[in-house]
Amino acid sequence: MSKILIVGGVAGGATAAARLRRLDEHADIIMFERGEYISFANCGLPYYIGGDITEKSVLTLQTPESFKARFNVDVRIYSEVIGINRKEKNVRVKNLKTGEEYTESYDKLILSPGAEPVKPAIEGAGNEKVFTLRNIPDTYRIKDYIETHNPKTAVVVGGGYIGIEMAENLAHAGAAVTIVEFADHVIAPLDYDMACDVHNHIREKGVRLILNDGVKAIAPEGDGLRVTLGNQVLTAEMVILSVGVRPEGSLAKDAGLDVNPRGAILVDSHMRTADDNIYAVGDAVEITDFVTGGKGYIPLAGPANKQGRIAADNICGIETSYGGTQGTGILKCFDLTVATTGITEAKAKAEGLSYEKSYTYSASHASYYPGAVNMSVKLLFEVPTGRILGAQIVGYEGVDKRIDVIATAMRAGMTVYDLTRLELAYAPPYSSAKDPVNMAGFVAENILEKRVKVAHWHEVATLPKDGSVTLLDVRTVPEYENGHIDGFVNIPLDELRQHLDKLDKSKPVYATCQVGLRGYVACRILSQMGYDCYNLSGGYRLYNSILG
Amino acid sequence: MSKILIVGGVAGGATAAARLRRLDEHADIIMFERGEYISFANCGLPYYIGGDITEKSVLTLQTPESFKARFNVDVRIYSEVIGINRKEKNVRVKNLKTGEEYTESYDKLILSPGAEPVKPAIEGAGNEKVFTLRNIPDTYRIKDYIETHNPKTAVVVGGGYIGIEMAENLAHAGAAVTIVEFADHVIAPLDYDMACDVHNHIREKGVRLILNDGVKAIAPEGDGLRVTLGNQVLTAEMVILSVGVRPEGSLAKDAGLDVNPRGAILVDSHMRTADDNIYAVGDAVEITDFVTGGKGYIPLAGPANKQGRIAADNICGIETSYGGTQGTGILKCFDLTVATTGITEAKAKAEGLSYEKSYTYSASHASYYPGAVNMSVKLLFEVPTGRILGAQIVGYEGVDKRIDVIATAMRAGMTVYDLTRLELAYAPPYSSAKDPVNMAGFVAENILEKRVKVAHWHEVATLPKDGSVTLLDVRTVPEYENGHIDGFVNIPLDELRQHLDKLDKSKPVYATCQVGLRGYVACRILSQMGYDCYNLSGGYRLYNSILG
Ligand SMILES: Cc1cc2nc3c(=O)[nH]c(=O)nc-3n(C[C@H](O)[C@H](O)[C@H](O)COP(=O)(O)OP(=O)(O)OC[C@H]3O[C@@H](n4cnc5c(N)ncnc54)[C@H](O)[C@@H]3O)c2cc1C
Numbered sequence A, B: 001m002s003k004i005l006i007v008g009g010v011a012g013g014a015t016a017a018a019r020l021r022r023l024d025e026h027a028d029i030i031m032f033e034r035g036e037y038i039s040f041a042n043c044g045l046p047y048y049i050g051g052d053i054t055e056k057s058v059l060t061l062q063t064p065e066s067f068k069a070r071f072n073v074d075v076r077i078y079s080e081v082i083g084i085n086r087k088e089k090n091v092r093v094k095n096l097k098t099g100e101e102y103t104e105s106y107d108k109l110i111l112s113p114g115a116e117p118v119k120p121a122i123e124g125a126g127n128e129k130v131f132t133l134r135n136i137p138d139t140y141r142i143k144d145y146i147e148t149h150n151p152k153t154a155v156v157v158g159g160g161y162i163g164i165e166m167a168e169n170l171a172h173a174g175a176a177v178t179i180v181e182f183a184d185h186v187i188a189p190l191d192y193d194m195a196c197d198v199h200n201h202i203r204e205k206g207v208r209l210i211l212n213d214g215v216k217a218i219a220p221e222g223d224g225l226r227v228t229l230g231n232q233v234l235t236a237e238m239v240i241l242s243v244g245v246r247p248e249g250s251l252a253k254d255a256g257l258d259v260n261p262r263g264a265i266l267v268d269s270h271m272r273t274a275d276d277n278i279y280a281v282g283d284a285v286e287i288t289d290f291v292t293g294g295k296g297y298i299p300l301a302g303p304a305n306k307q308g309r310i311a312a313d314n315i316c317g318i319e320t321s322y323g324g325t326q327g328t329g330i331l332k333c334f335d336l337t338v339a340t341t342g343i344t345e346a347k348a349k350a351e352g353l354s355y356e357k358s359y360t361y362s363a364s365h366a367s368y369y370p371g372a373v374n375m376s377v378k379l380l381f382e383v384p385t386g387r388i389l390g391a392q393i394v395g396y397e398g399v400d401k402r403i404d405v406i407a408t409a410m411r412a413g414m415t416v417y418d419l420t421r422l423e424l425a426y427a428p429p430y431s432s433a434k435d436p437v438n439m440a441g442f443v444a445e446n447i448l449e450k451r452v453k454v455a456h457w458h459e460v461a462t463l464p465k466d467g468s469v470t471l472l473d474v475r476t477v478p479e480y481e482n483g484h485i486d487g488f489v490n491i492p493l494d495e496l497r498q499h500l501d502k503l504d505k506s507k508p509v510y511a512t513c514q515v516g517l518r519g520y521v522a523c524r525i526l527s528q529m530g531y532d533c534y535n536l537s538g539g540y541r542l543y544n545s546i547l548g
């Protein structure tokens, strides 16, 4: 009978324990959890604070008792594993209630200790009105503070997933919220261009958004806090720090296992550390980036769950591998849905990859059926292979579907050519005969096959305004009059063939329209008529959302 | 300058024309359409009748004039192509307004004539209160009839996609609707077991559903119609015939091109007929079944659009291929969403494939986040390879997403093992850390890897009730008391380990629970304790939805 110890009783740990038991009814399994709760819904915590989730009980999927009854696992809460003796194959456990310490031996050990919120080393970060959010006690602390103090103002430091979820939920709870983000845009897995719609939406919802600035100090002031940024000073009744997480790698490190500079534990594709008897999974481990093959750190619940199951499999003699993390993520940001998979353009550039990108703007379902809303899709692909490197989608209904389809295509090693061939479910309430994913594929294919040359929004500023190039807007007159890029002249697409005489063939033409479709058609006409023509990718809509 | 003629101006034809023009600004392109409208939204027609779509204008995406302005295509409506002279490379066109006929020559010809509703050869099918639905005039005819006659009763003959959409929309328009379906279940791309939930839902919505019966005759009676079935007689003020469509292959056939026994035109993967200069696409053509590699007929808008683009590509020297149709389809049926991809179990059986199936029942998103609803997933896979043969999903929110993910995985040639590895977007409003697709993969993997033996709902009736096998229900006592399968005894899963003494090791155990999960866990416990154990796949829920 083998004895398996697990450190951490939530996503990776509890999943591993459950799978271990199903695979091995006879094993002796002990799961240690430092806190009071196991198997809890970390991801639901912001929604309990905001009031969407009203029952405390739904936050915990299992209790130690139910887990024992179902899986015959010895669950020990308030039990911190404080040391690993690899030679003796045992761990040192501290009972946090009694202070008592003891040793527990193992045949196999799984580490799933997760990651802790980064607490920036700034003055005042320890103030009781400054919160971080990781677990249920943190949640109650924030919720209690809101209920007793009824704060009118809150500052959220960090515009990542958790920061934005907290901003939304604090706004729901009645606070005027300011988000402070150090980078030039929120949500790091988005590129700047795609984040602009998110910025606009956040501001429309009444949340103040401060970019390119960070918190230097926090100090009590009156009943609240004085929050000093680089460029200004804010006051607030509470502060949420959500500037990222740090892997809990010290237990492993202290036991002589390898961790990376960030502190994440190194594992092979079986989730095994360099010690054959020790596995590590979840937010505590370094991952292989599915796209680049490089090393990375992407702490997400799906991967943690999968890795927990894979560790259990390997311990029980089923050789399964983890194929790397691609970073598929999604966020509800007020009414918006923001989703990403794969790498960003910024990363592609940093990696020196040869890439191109397409921007499309497609209806969530058939535009003639009620309720259709548009989504922005940015697709990043390798040149010349067409391998999909990543996608970013911002919109409302149906964003989650399209990112999952692209994530699946990426996992399968598909190219943008393959996206054009996907046979996706179509009826008017659900999609269009050419699904947004097919459409992104078509546009990417046209770029790759050089059927159209593209210019991007960031190149517009560098285009000569001296008349040496033709800047052409092919939208209708009312659209053009409603707002256009400086210097662009208007010839509506449907009249273009009649007005070729107005266009000098010796000058390059930069065509734009609303989203890129008509500009593309214009380019096809003009290039076959002997013009050197470029389509402004994403059109006026994208340009205006970024620079308008 | 090449001259290209297109027969049919809707999904396949108009898409081909648009793509042709984009690829070749100089070609002479003429598109013939027999009817008054081009580029119309066939798929939206039922929703105009039901009133969800209120504007006539949104049903037509293009007019002949707009198409000319945008694409410089000569669009000739009311113009029926009545003959093809392949030797002379010309077609005979009849102007349906004037009766005039003329000849038009071509270099390349694309046929996209679609398919017509089957009108069964029964007495009374020609009655003016009996309708079929294909195009805009049909739609106006039905809508006008409803507005002028305000029918209180309607019979829909045929429970396919269009029949059910019409039933729903006629119910919305205020009629008491009866659906008559010849087969034992509605929606042919579903298996019987998965259709049962749909039957229940249709009936709950107040629609009468008559299965296993067909219409023999229709006759006027009073102000309405007398509809004679095999086993009963109905009366109704209107009848919709939606018993399938027949490809419009006669033009091709008369020109000596090959059609299959059904009348569908034969083409190669470039959408080319045996005549190098003639292409055919859309509802008029026979397709290669993506899953079986056999020939088939699957008339859907997505494939028609794709094929139109591919025909245009090949004509313009871009060699692209159509990779077969997998039959991804979706239907809104009142509040339900019903979606399928790949082949049914019935088809797998008929093809003699070695297959197994899994049934799962998963929440649309995290169950602790408000609004989660369950969906039923049937996954069909090849044994022993794990190749995905098909999937059927019935539920509410998020069904379209999961079918598209599985359709994408199938297109990529993925197996059920790959489904377990998909990294899909997770946040509480959108999914679970183990997405329903991952979950279906896990369950299928366990079956394939023989980690659990399964019994299926249709085998229950054949299980001996003489005590020679143990029939075990592992749900809680209240669940069991609320309804269980005759002969099954109750030991709740969480007490199972304590009660093994009650189970005779020499007898096979058939375990069930609500959806299959706890039965699986019970089987893992029991099989490792030396029992020969089978899990009732899909559990009591599936069993009861079919036989309850
Ligand atoms: C507020 C919030 C929202 C989130 N939203 C999402 C989302 O929408 N989507 C998504 O994919 N991910 C989300 N995540 C991330 C997701 O929760 C994590 O990726 C996942 O929980 C990681 O699982 P894990 O097992 O590695 O760590 P955890 O789930 O954090 O579990 C680790 C456990 O180990 C315990 N532990 C640590 N050290 C020891 C020790 N030495 N001894 C005993 N016990 C120890 C800890 O107390 C902790 O309970 C969110 C996280 C938070 C905090």
Ligand SMILES: Cc1cc2nc3c(=O)[nH]c(=O)nc-3n(C[C@H](O)[C@H](O)[C@H](O)COP(=O)(O)OP(=O)(O)OC[C@H]3O[C@@H](n4cnc5c(N)ncnc54)[C@H](O)[C@@H]3O)c2cc1C
Pocket: A426, A427, A428, B007, B008, B009, B010, B011, B012, B013, B032, B033, B034, B035, B042, B043, B044, B045, B046, B079, B080, B081, B082, B112, B113, B114, B115, B133, B134, B135, B162, B248, B251, B281, B282, B283, B284, B299, B300, B301, B302, B304
């Ligand atoms: C009510 C309804 C609902 C539908 N819903 C869906 C759905 O939700 N999802 C889905 O995927 N599919 C749906 N479909 C099917 C979809 O509309 C078809 O698959 C698609 O339109 C086929 O395109 P096509 O170009 O082959 O034929 P069509 O779109 O039918 O176009 C053929 C055109 O050719 C013309 N024509 C025929 N012969 C001649 C001739 N000799 N000369 C000149 N013109 C000719 C016809 O008048 C017709 O307008 C639906 C169809 C209907 C009728």
Ligand SMILES: CC(C)(COP(=O)(O)OP(=O)(O)OC[C@H]1O[C@@H](n2cnc3c(N)ncnc32)[C@H](O)[C@@H]1OP(=O)(O)O)[C@@H](O)C(=O)NCCC(=O)NCCS
Pocket: A009, A010, A011, A012, A014, A015, A018, A019, A022, A038, A039, A040, A041, A042, A043, A044, A061, A062, A301, A305, A309, B359, B360, B361, B433, B434, B439, B442, B443, B446, B515, B516, B517, B520, B538
């Ligand atoms: C609650 C928890 C312990 C459950 O772990 P689990 O038992 O592995 O997961 P589930 O309850 O989803 O069950 C999945 C198992 O049931 C099986 N199963 C599911 N539906 C089934 C069905 N209808 N028929 C047969 N088997 C089924 C699956 O195959 C899988 O078993 P396997 O891993 O042996 O293949 C764990 O998920 C957890 O702690 N979650 C909360 C923490 C968390 O994830 N937080 C981050 C997100 S908020």
Ligand SMILES: CC(C)(COP(=O)(O)OP(=O)(O)OC[C@H]1O[C@@H](n2cnc3c(N)ncnc32)[C@H](O)[C@@H]1OP(=O)(O)O)[C@@H](O)C(=O)NCCC(=O)NCCS
Pocket: A359, A360, A361, A433, A434, A439, A442, A443, A446, A515, A516, A517, A518, A520, A538, B009, B010, B011, B012, B014, B015, B018, B019, B022, B038, B039, B040, B041, B042, B043, B044, B061, B062, B301, B305, B309
């Ligand atoms: C209206 C109709 C003629 C349009 O055909 P179309 O021009 O091929 O299709 P779209 O308007 O969707 O445009 C797609 C083209 O624009 C391009 N495009 C789309 N968005 C773009 C963007 N943002 N930037 C650049 N190009 C873009 C695509 O690449 C594609 O061009 P390609 O085929 O040359 O690669 C045709 O779809 C039709 O008749 N539809 C109605 C009938 C029907 O489908 N019925 C059944 C369903 S109800």
